[in-house]
Amino acid sequence: xxxxxxxxxxxxxxxxxxxxxxxxxxxxxxxxxxxxxxxxxxxxxxxxxxxxxxxxxxxxxxxxxxxxxxxxxxxxxxxxxxxxxxxxxxxxxxxxxxxxxxxxxxxxxxxxxxxxxxxxxxxxxxxxxxxxxxxxxxxxxxxxxxxxxxxxxxxxxxxxxxxxxxxxxxxxxxxxxxxxxxxxxxxxxxxxxxxxxxxxxxxxxxxxxxxxxxxxxxxxxxxxxxxxxxxxxxxxxxxxxxxxxxxxxxxxxxxxxxxxxxxxxxxxxxxxxxxxxxxxxxxxxxxxxxxxxxxxxxxxxxxxxxxxxxxxxxxxxxxxxxxxxxxxxxxxxxxxxxxxxxxxxxxxxxxxxxxxxxxxxxxxxxxxxxxxxxxxxxxxxxxxxxxxxxxxxxxxxxxxxxxxxxxxxxxxxxxxxxxxxxxxxxxxxxxxxxxxxxxxxxxxxxxxxxxxxxxxxxxxxxxxxxxxxxxxxxxxxxxxxxxxxxxxxxxxxxxxxxxx
Amino acid sequence: xxxxxxxxxxxxxxxxxxxxxxxxxxxxxxxxxxxxxxxxxxxxxxxxxxxxxxxxxxxxxxxxxxxxxxxxxxxxxxxxxxxxxxxxxxxxxxxxxxxxxxxxxxxxxxxxxxxxxxxxxxxxxxxxxxxxxxxxxxxxxxxxxxxxxxxxxxx
Numbered sequence: 339x340x341x342x343x344x345x346x347x348x349x350x351x352x353x354x355x356x357x358x359x360x361x362x363x364x365x366x367x368x369x370x371x372x373x374x375x376x377x378x379x380x381x382x383x384x385x386x387x388x389x390x391x392x393x394x395x396x397x398x399x400x401x402x403x404x405x406x407x408x409x410x411x412x413x414x415x416x417x418x419x420x421x422x423x424x425x426x427x428x429x430x431x432x433x434x435x436x437x438x439x440x441x442x443x444x445x446x447x448x449x450x451x452x453x454x455x456x457x458x459x460x461x462x463x464x465x466x467x468x469x470x471x472x473x474x475x476x477x478x479x480x481x482x483x484x485x486x487x488x489x490x491x492x493x494x495x496x497x498x499x500x501x502x503x504x505x506x507x508x509x510x511x512x513x514x515x516x517x518x519x520x521x522x523x524x525x526x527x528x529x530x531x532x533x534x535x536x537x538x539x540x541x542x543x544x545x546x547x548x549x550x551x552x553x554x555x556x557x558x559x560x561x562x563x564x565x566x567x568x569x570x571x572x573x574x575x576x577x578x579x580x581x582x583x584x585x586x587x588x589x590x591x592x593x594x595x596x597x598x599x600x601x602x603x604x605x606x607x608x609x610x611x612x613x614x615x616x617x618x619x620x621x622x623x624x625x626x627x628x629x630x631x632x633x634x635x636x637x638x639x640x641x642x643x644x645x646x647x648x649x650x651x652x653x654x655x656x657x658x659x660x661x662x663x664x665x666x667x668x669x670x671x672x673x674x675x676x677x678x679x680x681x682x683x684x685x686x687x688x689x690x691x692x693x694x695x696x697x698x699x700x701x702x703x704x705x706x707x708x709x710x711x712x713x714x715x716x717x718x719x720x721x722x723x724x725x726x727x728x729x730x731x732x733x734x735x736x737x738x739x740x741x742x743x744x745x746x747x748x749x750x751x752x753x754x755x756x757x758x759x760x761x762x763x764x765x766x767x768x769x770x771x772x773x774x775x776x777x778x779x780x781x782x783x784x785x786x787x788x789x790x791x792x793x794x795x796x797x798x799x800x801x802x803x804x805x806x807x808x809x810x811x812x813x814x815x816x817x818x819x820x821x822x823x824x825x826x827x828x829x830x831x832x833x834x835x836x837x838x
Numbered sequence: 839x840x841x842x843x844x845x846x847x848x849x850x851x852x853x854x855x856x857x858x859x860x861x862x863x864x865x866x867x868x869x870x871x872x873x874x875x876x877x878x879x880x881x882x883x884x885x886x887x888x889x890x891x892x893x894x895x896x897x898x899x900x901x902x903x904x905x906x907x908x909x910x911x912x913x914x915x916x917x918x919x920x921x922x923x924x925x926x927x928x929x930x931x932x933x934x935x936x937x938x939x940x941x942x943x944x945x946x947x948x949x950x951x952x953x954x955x956x957x958x959x960x961x962x963x964x965x966x967x968x969x970x971x972x973x974x975x976x977x978x979x980x981x982x983x984x985x986x987x988x989x990x991x992x993x
Contacts, residue, residue, distance in 0.1 A: 372983075380983045500895040501851065504858055507888035511865055514881040521874035525881060526865060549921075556920045557912025559953035723954065725964060729947035730971055732924055733940060737975055741985045749928045757921050765854035783880040790879065 343688065347695035352395050355388075356700040359399025360707045366400075367407025368715065370417045370544045371738015374404035374606075375662040382670050390674040390689045395696030397670055401663045402454055402646050402700050405606055406708055409446040409639055414439055414563070414719040415731060417548035421539060422606025422642035424773060425490075425614040427547060429627065429634030436630055437564035439720070443712035444577040445632050446639045447705060449588060452581070453640030454701035456592035457599065457647025461654075462694050466680070468648075469655040472600050477792070478802055481785030482812040483604060484778040487611045489819040490618075491771045502771045505762070509775015510782070512537050512755075519780065520787050532747040541739040541752040542776050546769040548735050549756020556728050563720050572709050580632045587617045587633050588640050595641030599648025605661045606642035607777050613641035615819050647697065654678055654690060848899045855892040855899075862889035919950040935990030937976055944968040 346352075359381075366377040378401050385393035408420030413430035426446065433442040460468060475483075491502040515526045516536025527533040555562060581588060591613035598609035617637035618627040627634050649660030650667075657678040659665035671678060676686055683690055719727070739752040759769045793802030803809065865885035869878040927943035934942075948964055979985040 376983070500891060500898060503891040504855060504888065504895060507884055507891055508858060508861070510884040511861070511881060511888060514865075514884065518872075518874075518877040521872075521877045523872040523874055523877035525872065525877060526868050528868070549924075553917045553920055554912065556916045556947075556951045557914070725948045725952040725954065725960075726967055728920070728951035729944040729968060732920070732947050733944055733972060733975065736924065736928065736940070736943070737979055737987075740987070741979055741983065744986055746928060746931055746988065749931075750925070753921065753924050753928065762854060765850035766848070767851075767854055779884075786880055787876050791876065 343691035344695040344698070346391065346688075346692045347395060347699055352392055352696060353699070353703075355392055355396040356399045356696060356703050357707065359396045360403040360700050360703050361711070363400040363403025363405075364407035364410075364704075364708060364711050365403075367404035368410040368419045368711075369407075369738055370411050370415070370419055370548060370734055371540055371741055372404075373420045373540060373662075373742070374401055374408075374422070375666060376741070377401070377404040378663045378666045382666055385670055386673055390676060391692040391696070393670065393674055394667075394689070394693035395700065397667050398646070398650075398693060398697045399700035399703070401667070402643065402697070402704060403707070404663075405642050405646060406447065406450040406454075406639070406704055407711075408642075409450070409635075410443065410712060410715045413442045413446065413635070414716060415548060416551045417731075417735075418543055420606070421543060421777060422610050422645070423638065424543065424607055424770075424777070425610040425638040426635055428614065428638075428770065429629070429631045432628070432630035433632070433635070434563050438630070439563055440570060440713065440716050441573045441577060441580075442632070442635055443716055444572050444574055444709060445580060445635050447708035447712055448577055448581050449591075449636040449639035450643040450708065451701055451705050452588050453592045453595055453643035454646060454704065455698065456589065456640070457596045457644035458694060458697045458701060459647070460596045460644075461647040461650050461697070462691075465651045465655050465683070468597075468600055469652050471597065472602060472652040472656065472658060472660070474808060475601050476806070477785040477788035478806060479785070479808050479812065480601070480603065481782055481789055481803075482809050482816065483598075483601070483608065483612075484782035484785065486615070486812050486816045486819065487608055487778045488774055488782075489816045490611050490615045490774060498766055501765075501767045505767045505769075505771035506775040509772040509777075510779045511775075512542070512772070513776045513779025514783070519784060532750060535743065535745065535747060537751055537755070537776060538739070538742055538745075538748045539777055540742050541748040542755050543773055544735050544739050545752035545754070545756035546759040546773050548731065549753060550760040550763055550769065552728055552732055552735075553757070553760045555724065559724070562722075562724065562727055572713060574709070581636065584633045584636050587620070588636050591617060591637040591641040592644040595644025596648035596651075598641070599645030599660050600651050602652060602658050602660055603781065605649075606645045608781070609641040609645045609648075610638040611774070613637040619819055619822050643701070650697075654682055655680060852896050852899050855895045858892040859889050859896075862886070862892065916950050920947065923947055923950065931988045933991055936987040937972060938990065940972040940976065941969065944972055 363377050366372045367374055378397055381400050385396055405422055408418055408423030409426050411417045411419040412423040412426035413434050416427050416431040418424045418427055430442045488506055491506050515533055518525055594613045595609040598604045598612060614634055614637045617633050621627055625631050625633060645661060649664040652658040652660045653664040653668055659668050676689060736749055739749050742748060789802050793799035862885040865881055869882045872878045923943055923946040927939045930939045945968055948968060980987050
């Protein structure tokens with residue numbers, strides 16, 4: 339039956355739509371500031387006149403491509419094109435700095451394809467039971483999930499955990515600026531109109547990652563990235579060998595990405611961070627995460643692309659969008675006359691299965707499209723003279739951060755935060771913990787306050803936070819993730835002493 | 839590029855931690871003005887955390903002198919110019935419009951980032967490339983993504 343729908347998805351017109359969608363999504367996603375949500379939202383009117391299956395294939399392809407596109411600027415500019423590519427910067431940029439940017443881009447493409455296929459496979463086979471996972475997560479689970487994401491600080495601030503914690507606390511505090519979501523109090527603005535809208539996550543991301551790079555780039559005549567004298571192509575065989583070596587990491591991260599994608603509001607950034615944390619925790623001796631380890635890129639990129647399929651599970655089965663782009667696609671579904679819900683797979687199975695087949699198709703097409711665009715992106719960034727690269731990237735940061743909310747204030751905040759990030763980096767405080775705090779702050783606060791209120795009302799605050807099985811599982815993972823590097827180091831030293 | 843030196847007091851880290859303590863105290867003071875306790879509980883917890891972590895680091899830095907991050911060299915004037923040009927362009931945007939402020943910023947940043955000698959070819963090519971990028975992105979965002987980019991108030 340699925341083969342029949344797959345054949346329907348494989349019409350020449352649908353293949354053209356999928357190709358266009360993946361290419362457009364990839365290019366939009368690669369521009370810092372343009373998120374997957376924006377890519378889908380901007381192109382959604384194109385689909386209104388198409389038949390439902392073609393429209394959904396196009397939207398799925400744009401979404402898939404945009405999530406992958408964020409990896410280019412993360413690897414080549416140290417600026418995640420989309421929030422879901424934050425953890426790609428941790429190892430992608432160091433790889434590019436040492437002259438392996440082409441390999442990093444190819445690895446990210448392969449990992450994205452694997453993640454996308456795993457997510458789509460879950461969507462096809464296990465949608466109804468998996469959608470129940472979304473319902474099992476309450477506010478307190480979201481709170482602990484955010485704390486789990488924050489536990490990555492221990493990995494990002496090797497040798498300076500106190501500074502990492504300081505940075506994360508600052509990020510959490512910055513996330514509180516503006517109007518409180520729960521009770522609408524104006525917080526930490528000190529009367530400034532610029533601050534009343536709060537700190538926009540993507541603007542902060544662009545500022546904290548990109549501005550320090552630009553500040554250092556402009557200060558010296560050194561090249562941005564190492565230029566290789568000989569052409570090395572896609573380095574596909576080398577990338578495939580590395581991917582095969584990391585197959586467990588890849589599959590685990592894809593499953594994590596799918597599950598996190600199912601949870602409404604969590605999204606690709608949380609999926610990428612949690613997968614990265616797990617990949618690092620289970621690293622083999624000699625693997626140095628954060629210093630250009632290909633496994634880090636694979637974990638993040640497979641997880642964030644798996645959220646595409648994962649996010650569609652509650653969207654289609656429950657009508658609850660898993661991620662912000664899913665919300666836009668949900669709107670497009672309604673325009674097409676498709677009613678989401680538990681009966682969707684039976685009532686309008688033909689359209690849904692063709693759409694899922696289209697998602698497989700779009701993900702597979704990402705391989706040639708992504709490799710080709712990635713190669714040209716790498717070549718352009720490497721060979722562009724500094725006098726053109728610096729203003730081009732600076733200009734993109736300005737227009738990108740403006741476009742999110744059409745706000746000049748966001749651009750100002752982006753530049754100020756970026757400069758602050760550079761100053762703090764001089765004091766040994768990295769940008770990543772601050773960014774983690776800003777991204778996870780709203781999720782943590784909402785979960786914390788709601789759980790606090792429910793716990794207080796029921797008179798069981800302790801049980802609310804520490805008495806639910808899923809919460810306990812996440813807490814256990816958080817503790818392991820936080821203390822594992824410390825314990826591992828101590829154990830290694832103890833073994834060395836005893837070996838002597 | 840950062841290098842590490844040993845047996846030195848991390849004065850930059852201590853200064854940053856001291857500023858964080860101040861920021862935490864200001865945030866704590868701000869939470870006293872909220873009308874709803876739900877608005878205050880999270881920032882208050884975080885502010886206390888920020889103060890505790892920062893004070894702990896200051897104590898740690900004095901007790902255990904060790905790693906200190908030293909900034910790399912490079913032109914401070916060019917660094918300041920980059921930030922100033924970007925801030926200036928954004929401040930000018932509502933007055934002279936997006937295209938003019940974008941073009942001005944692009945050309946100023948080209949000057950700030952230029953290390954190669956100016957040849958006749960570069961003098962023609964670089965401004966041309968700048969104009970194409972600024973106008974191209976303006977058109978893409980304005981007409982492709984329908985982003986209402988600022989128009990100048992002056993003209």
